[in-house]
Amino acid sequence: MQARNTTDATDATSEPASTAPQATNPDTKTRDWIRRAPAQDGVERIEAFFQHNGYALHRHDTYAIGRTLAGVQSFHYRCSVRNSLPGGTMVLHPDEMHDGQAGTDEGFRYRMIYVEPAVFQAALGGKPLPFIEGGLSDDPRLAAATETLLQGIDRPLDPLEQDDALFDLAHALDAASGARSIQPLRASADFRAAQVARDYLHAALDRPVTLDELAAASGRDRWSLSRDFRTFYGTSPHRYLTMRRLDAARLSMLRGMALVDAAAAAGFADQSHMTRHFVAAYGVTPSRWLRMLTTQTR
Known part of the structure; x- marks a missing residue:
């Protein structure tokens, strides 16, 4: 999950109508923040806090797997409202629309990892991607398998430690899903x-x-x-290509490149083009994303 978008003049475009905020504008709150560990071999780790309505409807081509640390984390997923509480595991399948908001006035804090499906494919040997019904699970195998990957952002993961944890997580997902995929494997699939x-x-x-x-x-x-x-x-070839371009644009922005230059360098037609895709993928405009990342470092 990523933070909810609001209209932002610095992004050269406004949010699409389908994801427009429906309640309190979180941009007026200074408490919202995201902390992000550098992406490493197909895995991105974040920890975040949001006070009120934090998320617009969006989708990305990675698994989003996480844990609510405090509060109630509510989100729409596959036509229902889910409520994540501390102790459970969230598993959002690639390309599934979701949003999110605090279930109480206290807000919520969570940790999340984003894992490219190709990482799990490498561990599962070409099986269909595992799917967890409803996006929430109390399965102890998933809780144990995510423990290493969802530890504090301040602690970097040793590469071999991360690979071992990803292998365990891939097989825990496969077991917890009962080998059910969102798209069954066809005999002719190549x-x-x-x-x-x-x-x-x-x-x-x-x-x-x-x-x-x-x-x-x-x-x-x-x-x-x-x-x-x-x-x-877990996604179409076009969306996969778009997401890799967004990955490149985010890296350029984190290095201090202007949004318009980051868009061009990543292969987008212009800044507005990049921003539309950014909002659809992460639920937040590029400049809002950058502001939330810097909140904890000031």
């Missing part, structure tokens, strides 16, 4: 073709890519490849 297409996209972040190009590179017909990609990576 994991190698999906991998080839993913590699092709990583090499083409700075230019337009067509599905025909991906099909030719992978040796699949275009629609079979599109289905395979969704099965193994």
Whole structure:
């Protein structure tokens, strides 16, 4: 989950109507904050606090797996309202719409990891992505498997420690889901073709890519490849490419690059184009995201 957006003139565009704030504007609150550990090998870790309504409807192409540390964390997910309390585990599947808000006046604090589906694919050997019904689980296997990854942001993870924890988490997810996926594995699904297409996209972040190009590179017909990609990576090829461009833009912004330059460097048509995708993916405008990240470092 990422923070809810409000209209922000510095981002050169306003929030889409479908994600417009419905209640108190959180920008007037100085207590909201996000702390972020540097992304490492397909995993991003954050800890955050929000006082009131913190999230707009958005979706990203990673798993969002976390734990509420204090308060009640409420969110819409798959047509229902969920309430996360301390002690449980949140598991939001890639590309699933969700929002969020405090369930009480005290606000809520949480930790979350964002894991690329390819990381779990490497551990599960090409199985369909595991799906946790309802986005919340009390399964003790998940609680134990997330303990290392959801520890304090101030403590960096040793690379081997992270890899071991991700392996354990992948198999805990698979077990807790009962091997149920949101999209069952077809007998004809081609994991190698999906991998080839993913590699092709990583090499083409700075230019337009067509599905025909991906099909030719992978040796699949275009629609079979599109289905395979969704099965193994949880999102469409276009959204996957857009999210990798957003990753590049965020890294540039964190290094101090102006928003307009970060957008151009990441392959977006302009700053407005980047901002629209940023809001849809993270639920917050780029400048709002940067402000919340710096709140704890002032």
